[in-house]
Amino acid sequence: MKSLAFVALCAVATASMADCYTKSNIHLTRQAIDAGPTDFQQTVTPDARGFKCSVRYRVHIGRDWQTAEGSAVATTESEACTRATDVGRGQLLLEVEPNTVSADTELVCSDQPEIRVRRVHVGDRIWESETDLHILPAERKYFTYKGTQCRTFIERDARDQNMYLYQGIMCKEDSRPNTKWLVLDKY
């Protein structure tokens, strides 16, 4: 009885932590993407044909970062994930809106941390898409500082009936493809 209660508690805890989206029928095209793909989070599961890899990542389209997902099956894990990472296989994920969920809605849930634009501070280790791109396209390009890849970002802060706009600098922690970024400055 005790173990049943424990399992039920775990299931509730897991469900409440999971971050769910509905899978849209919007397929990505490279032309529409301003920045990214970045911040890859992959899940690999065994499959009858080998391995199934689902990769969730972020792309900047228009004015916002959006979450997309691609999946692929292959005989090896690395092959499956390489294919899943191909933007051409990606579909945008939409936030769940309770009024629009119907019986045939495909929900995509994950226990991996949800990535959103948020307020950051100097010294924070963050995902790239936790900050907004600079307003000026010329300032969005990556640059090198002390041998690491860096970029500027902006942060909007609506407070006391004013809109404050901060600019910041963040740099990749190392050259591996999916590492976090360190906030070096914000002003």
Next chain:
Amino acid sequence: MKTIAFALLLLATAPVQAQATYEQLMNVKFTDRSCSMIDQWVTWTETQLRLKGLLGVDPEKMSNEDRLYNVRARSIIWALRIGCSNPDRYK
């Protein structure tokens, strides 16, 4: 030419530690040649921030006047760091 002379004057007076005004910071301009003195420029600009008590302060806690001063000073520092390490960026 005037701005370069002004910039050199600012650097020359740096040891005196007279705090630069916001207007003076706004008049600071750089050329490719400024990169040879990047360390001195960064130190000087950080000194201005330190004198004003703004080094290491969260910008969200600054007054409007300090925020503008801080933005200008840090923009100088990062324009030098980015421009000197990435000479083709702004071409």
